[in-house]
Amino acid sequence: MKQIGVGILGFGTVGAGVAEGLIKHRDVMSKRLNVDIVLKKIADLDITTDRGFSVPDGVLTTDASSVIADESVQIVVETIGGTGIAKKLVLDALNAKKCVVTANKKLLAEYGREIFDTAVQNNVDIYFGASVGGGIPIIRVLREGLAGNDIESIHGILNGTCNYILTRMENEGLPFDEVLADAQKLGYAEADPSLDIDGFDTAHKACILSALAYGFQPTLDQVQVEGIRNLSGTDVKYAAEFGYRIKLLACVAKDGDEVEVGVHPTLIPFTHMLANVNDAFNAAMVKGDMSDYTMYYGRGAGRAPTASTVVGDIGDIARNLAHNETRYARAVPSYAEGTVKLRAAGDISSRFYLRFMLEDKPGAFGTVASTLGRHGVSIEAASQKGPANADSSMTVVVLTHKAKSSDLDEALEEIKSSGVVAADPVKLRMI
């Protein structure tokens, strides 16, 4: 049985999980994959802190470039994160003709093109299964299992922190700020939670999914991103009354030669599989023209689940390297650039949930309804909620049929300036 050597850059949470997985499961993996995968090197600035398991002598080093240069290392695993030294080391490894595994979504979302091109130039492979969905094999599925499908859409709950917060807001009727503070105390949210709760982490992942599904990766600044920071418990409650649960959803779809990518808090019917993805779990639902709907569910983060996917990627590369004489690089997921373009956010259609605080005036709702109608937004359901508010305004919730985003925005601007609403309307998407 051939032996393939692995070097890990970064001995943090994920790096330690990968190292432990490789050591613990070396035997069963050799039986399943018919190749012996050996952990040769781990580089980190801190090689003294106890990570809870023992590493063979000579494996730990503080010199990352020595890992890349090591002739016994054929696969380099990057678990440092960020786009600084991690970017340099990934490019160095590819240029040294090493195959690379990374879980670094930020790196791929921002510098994917350069990294993929470097892999192809060097005829080595790069795997990044854990960059989206942690322990969920959504990347593998799009690259391989569904390769023979036209992908019609992907809807993903891709950020565990947001999903944990939303689940508690719904179940316990708590406001966002209170749940966030508690999540930070429990370690479910970072001290600076912006990357998660403002939707950017989800958007990074949506951009990578677009590249895999459509061969076209938009940049983060081109994508409309809404987080959950401003989500009101009132809307969580009203959504539930209509039979919906609110999730932060990445939506990636294609219509003709336009790709739609967006991140929004979105109402999902209770009966939909995605509505039942709770707490820190993630899931992605993919609609292919042949496969129809398929869904992938699991832990989107955490040491062991992320390491599980990284180790699976290592196994794939090792099997390729062990059983074949040449390495291969895959097609770069930018094959459709120039032939498809990103759809403008305003041109994306959706159903919408709207909440209005109507002034206590005759005809106020009539003004809302007729303004929506004049802009082509038709109403599916409308319901007055509760007694009058303290300012004597009345709360009315409207669910719309599918409408173009820019049409709705124009209607809402007109409603705001018409004097019939006591506050800015709330607008959320629905699937």
Next chain:
Amino acid sequence: MKQIGVGILGFGTVGAGVAEGLIKHRDVMSKRLNVDIVLKKIADLDITTDRGFSVPDGVLTTDASSVIADESVQIVVETIGGTGIAKKLVLDALNAKKCVVTANKKLLAEYGREIFDTAVQNNVDIYFGASVGGGIPIIRVLREGLAGNDIESIHGILNGTCNYILTRMENEGLPFDEVLADAQKLGYAEADPSLDIDGFDTAHKACILSALAYGFQPTLDQVQVEGIRNLSGTDVKYAAEFGYRIKLLACVAKDGDEVEVGVHPTLIPFTHMLANVNDAFNAAMVKGDMSDYTMYYGRGAGRAPTASTVVGDIGDIARNLAHNETRYARAVPSYAEGTVKLRAAGDISSRFYLRFMLEDKPGAFGTVASTLGRHGVSIEAASQKGPANADSSMTVVVLTHKAKSSDLDEALEEIKSSGVVAADPVKLRMI
């Protein structure tokens, strides 16, 4: 770009779906996989019936062996089904050093060892992604994505016919026979439905999952298989009152050096992801020691979803063949034979739902409870249902804590002979 030729044996539902997929998606697959996959041959006895799309001249033939012998065909796809000519042709193709893709669960469940060994001897690969779960990539996930995990358990809803029937029994309160007859009329169930509704199709798939997860494939006759034919609408209703939905579940698990494989109608809590898998959809939930729980959901059957997975498998092999100089066969999934064994059905523990028709006698329930207790079966909940039955017996439903199957069976035998029950108790598993 290298070209890889495909030959399809069988131009029925799935074969036609595969052919159409290969023709329709040739261009996008070449971009994604960097290899040009060309449909070269299709063999079927009937090559005149219109399949709804056009096939290039010279592709259709009635001679299956000419497809295997064709030098331009490197991948042979078997979509004939069954274990007769399909088995011969698969072995012929492997012996002719062709890689094989099949969706034939019966063939793999009954002759998997011979087929896998033949592939290894000839150093060619066999893919069978669509043999379990149709359009769901559960095979791929176990072979690759979760390869670095110890798999603790797999719970699968793997038969769309049963799930369709169970969903309608629950939603419409209809008895089994009526829904089955309707399912047959609608084409959701075969004229001879036994393979589906008696659980054997699910059991075939469970045996294949065991091979992939544990390197050990039991034979069908070693596995305890219960179908849904005798499931009463009464139990569907009572299960719902306790917050459970009944699904036909394949359970595959490992405990020490014993593998558990079984197929049973099983109560699943409403809040469990598997409980929300309805109609003809399938899903499998896998617990790995690193990944934790992951779930895969989609259409378990049907022309296009099954073809989607077959085409994905073809893509994998084509990429291997195009980018590498040698072919390779994977490790045979029987590596653990001799080191693990199948756990006897009676030794498998589970929680149970029990329904008793108690005679109208003082102390009847006391006899039930004390008999269960004497055999080590402890009660989690018990509830009397409805008014007395026509024979003046009382219906009592008992939910147990985890108990060994043989202990429970002994208790039930004793209860039956104690004269306190008017009919045989109903026993169902719970997760």
